[in-house]
Amino acid sequence: IIEATTGIISQSMGLVADSLDMLADALVYGMSLMAVGTTIARQQKVAKLSGYLQISLAVLGLIEVIKRFMGLETPPDFLVMIVISFIALIANTASLWLLQRTKSKEAHIQASVIFSANDVIVNIGVIVAGLLVGL
Secondary structure, X not given: OHXXXXXXXXXXXXXXXXXXXXXXXXXXXXXXXXXXXOOHHHHHHHHHHHHHHHHHHHXXXXXXXXXXXXXXXXXXOHHHHHHHHHHHHHHHHHHHHHHHHXXXXXXXXXXXXXXXXXXXXXXXXXXXXXXXXXX
């Protein structure tokens, strides 16, 4: 909620997209927890559904990036981008660390690990984007 709100206020698509991704992750984690102890087929369905959710968010983000590239939006506030992305980086790194500690090889947990690792990369990318916007 904090990242989405600051993304909207600062006009940063990177922050808004990351906040939507974190929402998707929370949903994925919830689905993964519900799949613990169920059949492998159900765990694989949860992993697949998680992937579809991520793809949908990526498409929405791409549409917004195209709009901004065409000059339909004003530049974002780079300081807000950097600070909020750094806070999100800490949260995503902690989530990734906790997930990796389970050492689980189940599909739904592995999907969550992959999504969290991608989030860490995205947070670093938004920080770099904020620095570039500032330059």
